[in-house]
Amino acid sequence: MALLTLQGISKRYRQGELEVNALADINLTVEEGEFAALVGPSGSGKTTLLNIIGGLDSPTQGTTQLNGTDITTLKEAQLSDFRLFQLGFVFQSYNLVPVLSALENVELVMVLQGRHKNECHERAEHYLELVGLKDVVHRRPTALSGGQQQRVAVARALAAGPRLVLADEPTANLDSENATALLDIMHTLSHEEKTTFIFSTHDPRVMDRAERIITLQDGKIVSDERHHHEHKV
């Protein structure tokens, strides 16, 4: 059974006098455990599509089903719960709450989920260790490099136990070394944790790592290719 099914998704919005077709009739199915990249030039609709999948934006037309739930019919509070329990997010930058340490940032989502304090702490430490940040768990974001901050965001997204992780240009602000390291971590954890990753990018380094590349242009899917990569453990 498909984890994510998008049917006839369109998104139109007004920009001044103009009506912009951000997405047009998107049909997409993503299976559990996939490591998929949404690629395409700027303005092709990658972020809009990710926002719709994440329930941060609503489509003008079409349905988005995650694990059998049509999220386009959910109310605001239900959408919050949906994001809290089913999704993990990694954004391009400024992902973390600056007044919390790396450990507290990872714990935050789990605390909001209502998990027990000890469980939150153990899981946060575990995932920070997995992303290689065992020694900096008490540092605040300002004391971490860009790459480290993104790794904390990945740990935060995964520690909460989501079905799907959405990452919007996660490597856009990283140098090659950090970008590669982050992708390796995401790829490895995707397989180890059996977590589905969908990330948007126009970074060739990221595309190379993706097992599936969905190319968007002018709000439409123009290609959908699957690649096979051996992941590093």
Added chain:
Amino acid sequence: MENISQASVLSRLPILIFVAWRNIWRNPVRSILTISALASGLVMVILYASLLEGMTRQMVRFATEISTSHIQVHRQAYIDDQDIYATMPWSYLEKIEQDFPGIKITPRLYAAGLASSKNTSTGVLIKAVNPKRETAVTKMLEHVRHGKLDLGIADTTENGFPRYNLVIGAQLAKNMNVEPGDELVLVTQAADGSIGNALYRVAAVLKPLEPNFDRMGVLMSIEAYQQLMYLENGFHELAIKVDDMTQLESIQAAIVEKLNKLNSIQALDKLGGKPVVRNWRQLNPAVADLLELSKAFVFIIGFIIISLASLGMLNTMLMAVYERTHEFGILLAIGMKRRWLLLMVLFESFFLSLVSAIVGSVIGLIINNYFEEHGIDFSQSMPDGYDWAGMIFEPVMKGYLEPVDLGYACLMMMVVTMLASLIPSWQTIRLKPAEVMR
């Protein structure tokens, strides 16, 4: 997800409080400035309330301790027309004193007259007291500016009549150019219709206590009064000091009852009317009204000061919310509910106002402590105090802070600042994560 409890606000309070507390120290300079503004406002309110309460207490003290005392009894005709024949018999004094051990009483007599010194003459108000009793009831006789308080016999005239001492008001002494030791002639219409006149010696000049007495008051002993006025069968006024002010009204009611009983046993003449018992609030309605007004003043002025200070808070929170819209978007995206976010921002405002309340209270109490101990001293420019609303105040303005007033000031500050913070907090609710993260 199935095993995890659905999100309720209560269980998330600790993390919201924790993050809010951290957030207020995110920009320490701005938070400290906001706290300083709010705390300064609170300090001003505390000091204003303290000084006004100090003035009010001084006013009440002057209204009760200096001359009026807590309760007074007069006959109706004396109240209406200052009828000098409207007296109460001396036996009333003894019987009331016997029945009410928890009070101190002193009789007084009054008359109008003409005083003449070497240089000038002026109308005066003659007040006769029993110095020993008066001292137990009021502090009027303690406020001597010049001379020595003595209402006894100064010397004897050539005819063998005693010549009494007088005490007069400061302004009267100045107007008549009289000093302690000088002679003063009083002329009045005695109770028997004759012209009563006598020569007195000024023993002392009193400090300004109440404007009327200061300008035209002449104080003498009851014996001197009786000799001048030929009025021996009673007194005009009974001033009563109550040991326990909380019992004021019940004692007043009991005295009314006692007087009715006395009247039924020893009936008073009808012309003078019934005895009327009034407490200090009824005797000084202007002071009582001012007391009520002062509370309203504290509230209004406090509200204005705190509201102005809260604008700083409003600005801080608006800036904080504006700067953090992206971060709020992230929090909403990762599943934080809007009401949690609203609560978190409200907690930030709450902590700012709480810290301000603590800082303001501590500083306010320290300054207030100084004002209670030393006050603001105007004695250089106003050695005799100042006259306000028909009352004379001491030249040293001292503060007095009721703990409940401090509590109200803090509560008012916190309520006003929380109300001000609703505007920025409400903005967080309307954020659209997809838009703010763009």
